[in-house]
Structure formats: structure tokens, C-alpha cells
Amino acid sequence: xxxxxDPDQSIYGFRGSDVIYFKNFxxxxxxxxxxxxxxxxxxxxxxxxxxxxxxxNHQIKTGQARTYSDITGTRTVTVLESxxxxxEAVTVGKNIEKMIGGIGFxxxxxxxxxxxxxxxxxxxxxxAVLFRTASxxxxxxxxxxxxxxxxxxxxxxxxxxxxxxxxxxxxLKIMESVGSFIDFERIVNFLKPGIGNNTxxxxxxxxxxxxxxxxxxxxxxxxxxxxxxxTVRQLKLTDFIKKILKITTAxxxxxxxxxxxxxxxxxGIRAIVDSDRKIEDTVRMIKANSMEYGGNAVSFLCDxxxxxxxxxxxxxxxxxxxxxxxxxxxxxxxxxxxxxCENGFIPFEKNGEPNDIEEERRLFYVAMTRAMQ
Numbered sequence: 001x002x003x004x005x006d007p008d009q010s011i012y013g014f015r016g017s018d019v020i021y022f023k024n025f026x027x028x029x030x031x032x033x034x035x036x037x038x039x040x041x042x043x044x045x046x047x048x049x050x051x052x053x054x055x056x057n058h059q060i061k062t063g064q065a066r067t068y069s070d071i072t073g074t075r076t077v078t079v080l081e082s083x084x085x086x087x088e089a090v091t092v093g094k095n096i097e098k099m100i101g102g103i104g105f106x107x108x109x110x111x112x113x114x115x116x117x118x119x120x121x122x123x124x125x126x127x128a129v130l131f132r133t134a135s136x137x138x139x140x141x142x143x144x145x146x147x148x149x150x151x152x153x154x155x156x157x158x159x160x161x162x163x164x165x166x167x168x169x170x171x172l173k174i175m176e177s178v179g180s181f182i183d184f185e186r187i188v189n190f191l192k193p194g195i196g197n198n199t200x201x202x203x204x205x206x207x208x209x210x211x212x213x214x215x216x217x218x219x220x221x222x223x224x225x226x227x228x229x230x231t232v233r234q235l236k237l238t239d240f241i242k243k244i245l246k247i248t249t250a251x252x253x254x255x256x257x258x259x260x261x262x263x264x265x266x267x268g269i270r271a272i273v274d275s276d277r278k279i280e281d282t283v284r285m286i287k288a289n290s291m292e293y294g295g296n297a298v299s300f301l302c303d304x305x306x307x308x309x310x311x312x313x314x315x316x317x318x319x320x321x322x323x324x325x326x327x328x329x330x331x332x333x334x335x336x337x338x339x340x341c342e343n344g345f346i347p348f349e350k351n352g353e354p355n356d357i358e359e360e361r362r363l364f365y366v367a368m369t370r371a372m373q
Contacts, residue, residue, distance in 0.1 A: 008055050011326060011363045019358070038065045042332050042372050044073030051368040058358055073373045085136070085340070089143035092337045096127050096149060096320060099335065124150055128321040128333040130367045132345045137322040140339065144320060152314060154323035160304075163190075164272035164279045165286070169304070171263045175248040176297045177215040181207070184214055191268060193240040195233075202228040203237060218244070256290040256297045285314060325367040336371035338364075 003025060010019040026032060040048055045068065052066050080095070082088035099122050129140050129151075137153050144151045160166060167190045170183035181204050188195050206226045207217035218241045226234050251262040264270050264283070273279050286304075293300040321333065325346075340346060347360035 008058070008362055009329065009366050011329065011359060011366055019362070036065055038067050040067040040069040040071075040369075043069055043369055044071045044373055045069055046074055046077065047368060047371050047373075050077045051365050054361060054368065055365040058361055077368075079341075080337075085139045086143060088339060089140045092129060092140065092339070093144050093147050093149055095337075096124075096144075096335075097147070099127075100124065122334060124318050124320050125315075126334040127337070128323065128328065128331070128335070128370065129337045129339055130323060130325050130328050130370065131339040132325060132348050132363075133340075134324055136340055136345070137324075140322050144322075149320055150318065151320040151322050152317055154321060154327050162279055162282055164269055164276065165282050167191075167267070167269055168260060168263055168283065168286075169301070171244075171247075171267055171269075172260065172297060173301055174214065174218075174244060175251065175259075175263075176301065178298060178301060179214050181214055184218075187267070188240070191240075193243075194236045195240060199229060199233050199237055202226060253295070255295045256293045256300045257287050259297060260287055260290060325363050328370045329366055332370055332372055334371075334373045336367070338367050 005022060007019050007022040010022070026034060043051075048067055048069055056066075080088070080091050082091050129137075131137060131140075141151055141153055160169060167187050170179060170186045173179035173183050174187070185200055185204075188200060203217065203221065203226060206212075206228070207214070210217075210220070212220060221234070221241060222238055226237075229237070247263065247266045250266070251259045254262060260283075264273055273283050289304075290300050293303075321331075325338075338346075343349070346364055347357055348355045
């Protein structure tokens with residue numbers, strides 16, 4: 001048996017993880033050989049020395065030695081002070097602009113992060129802005145994009161809840177008989193087939209009373225009268241159901257990628273996708289991910305539901321990456337900005353109650369060691 005892990009990067013306590021497992025392992029298996037890997041191939045000595053000052057005070061002592069790299073780079077870790085979240089985003093944007101060589105900010109009233117860095121040495125994808133909570137990313141996205149700096153928020157929720165994207169996934173789920181009433185309501189509200197909220201609620205409650213899931217409810221609605229619906233209202237509902245079933249039958253033998261395209265065209269979503277570059281990019285990424293599944297749409301949907309924020313990150317995109325510290329684990333960037341370094345954010349407090357300070361320490365250590373230079 002071989003077990004691999006880093007106690008300094010145990011940051012998933014909210015999922016049941018506990019750093020004490022590392023210490024208990026040597027107790028449970030006293031004959032186990034422990035090999036500490038102390039060579040770092042990513043970060044400069046400056047970054048490793050600074051991050052060690054953060055992590056060395058943790059309470060769980062595992063006997064692990066400080067890592068080293070012998071990689072030279074910037075001489076210090078820079079602290080940038082700002083008066084507000086928006087001012088912080090502007091400060092980060094100006095530094096990115098200077099290091100790339102100028103984009104859209106015009107007020108050059110402070111120096112580079114490091115005077116040894118030459119303008120034009122970096123591209124957009126070399127930068128990441130990390131934050132403790134997902135909501136902090138929206139301010140950065142707004143400020144950076146307004147200055148002409150392209151960026152991507154590596155957020156599963158942000159990706160799959162976009163108008164025009166959520167409807168495609170919901171439509172596919174319904175076609176594959178794994179859709180929910182929320183999916184049905186979503187595409188009704190999007191396509192507006194003349195079915196009101198009252199009709200939706202009556203249909204949903206009728207299904208609940210008869211213990212029908214959505215797929216069974218759609219089938220029985222074509223055969224049985226629905227209590228509480230007039231003939232006209234049920235006819236509108238069944239016409240819409242027939243449209244869904246017609247699209248389902250026509251796309252039955254297509255692979256997942258082509259099925260997604262068929263939904264976009266047949267359900268009237270194409271105009272939304274083509275009118276918004278961000279939605280178009282998201283759909284392109286989803287279709288690219290679907291190619292490996294062939295005709296197995298259910299497996300694609302299951303894996304999509306299990307995706308994490310880091311799975312959404314597009315490493316090929318020439319954009320500044322905006323992501324939570326948790327999502328950044330396992331990734332690396334030449335330049336990293338850690339935003340919101342203030343009480344309440346890091347260490348994080350929820351409803352005035354502080355989070356586990358040891359885990360917050362490890363999380364900040366993870367954020368610092370995402371930086372290469």
C-alpha cells in the first residue's frame with residue numbers, strides 16, 4: 001500500500017477531511033516508511049521562504065521538513081494595500097497591465113510589483129487572482145474586463161447557470177429521462193410555450209400526488225386528464241411535451257456532442273448562444289468535454305454534475321484566471337495575486353464566527369504556493 005499526501009495542504013475539512021489522518025497513519029502503521037519530498041520544482045526560494053513563515057506554526061507536527069527549490073526570482077513578496085474591493089481590483093489590473101505592457105488603465109501612479117520585471121514579459125494566462133469566497137470574483141471580473149483585460153472565473157456554478165447554457169443541460173437531462181421538475185420549469189420559462197406558472201404548479205403537484213417523476217409525469221400527461229387543468233391549458237402542456245419527445249426521438253442516435261448541437265438548433269437556443277461570446281465559449285468547452293463520451297449522454301451528465309471548480313478552468317485560454325483558493329489547488333501560475341487578505345475573508349468568518357484557524361492557515365499556504373515567480 002502506498003499513501004500520498006501533504007499535511008500542509010489539507011484544506012477540505014468541509015468535506016470530512018482531517019489533517020490528523022496523516023499523524024494517525026504512522027500510529028496505525030508503525031512499520032510504514034515515511035518519505036518526505038522536500039524538493040519543490042515550481043516556486044522560487046522567496047515564495048517558499050515566505051509561505052513557510054505561514055505554515056511553520058501549525059499545531060499538527062508531522063516532522064516534515066521545509067521545502068526548497070534553488071529557483072531564483074523576485075526578491076520579496078509584495079503587499080498591495082487598497083481602501084475597497086473595487087480599488088483592490090483596479091490595483092491588480094494596473095499591475096497586470098504594466099507587466100504585460102499596457103492595455104486599458106491610464107493612471108500609472110505607482111511602480112511595478114518588482115522593478116526587475118520587464119514589460120511584456122507575461123501573457124494574460126500567466127496571471128491568477130485567488131480569493132477566499134466565490135463572490136469576491138465578480139468585482140475583479142467587472143473591473144478587469146472594463147479595462148480590456150480578458151479573464152475567466154473558474155466556477156462550476158458560474159459556468160452552468162448562464163442563461164442559454166443551463167437550458168441546454170436541462171433539455172438534455174429531460175431527453176435522457178433524468179431531468180427534474182426544476183429542469184422542466186427552466187426550459188418552459190426560457191422557451192415560453194404559453195404555459196404559465198399556475199399550469200406548471202398544477203402539473204408538478206399532480207405528479208407528486210401520483211408519485212410520478214418527471215419522465216413518468218410527461219408520459220401520463222399525454223394519456224390522462226390532469227386534475228385542476230382546463231382542456232385548453234392541458235393541451236398547451238401536452239403540445240410542449242410532444243415537442244420535447246419529437247426532439248428526443250430525432251436525436252436518439254446522435255452522440256453527445258451532436259445531440260447538444262441538435263438541442264441548440266431545435267429548441268431555439270442558437271440565437272442566444274451566437275449573440276454572447278461568453279456563452280458561446282462556454283458551450284464550446286462543454287461540447288469539447290462531451291466528445292469523449294460518444295453516445296453515453298447519461299455518463300456525461302453524471303460527470304458534469306460531479307465537476308469541481310478546478311475542472312472548469314481552461315488552461316488553454318489566454319485569460320487572467322479568477323478562482324477561489326480551493327479551486328486553485330493543484331494548479332500553478334507565474335504570477336499570483338491573493339485578494340481580500342483581511343479579517344473576515346482570510347481567516348474566513350461566517351456569521352461572525354471564525355473558521356478553523358489551522359485549516360485557514362493551510363489554505364493560505366496553498367494560495368501562496370500556487371505562484372511560480
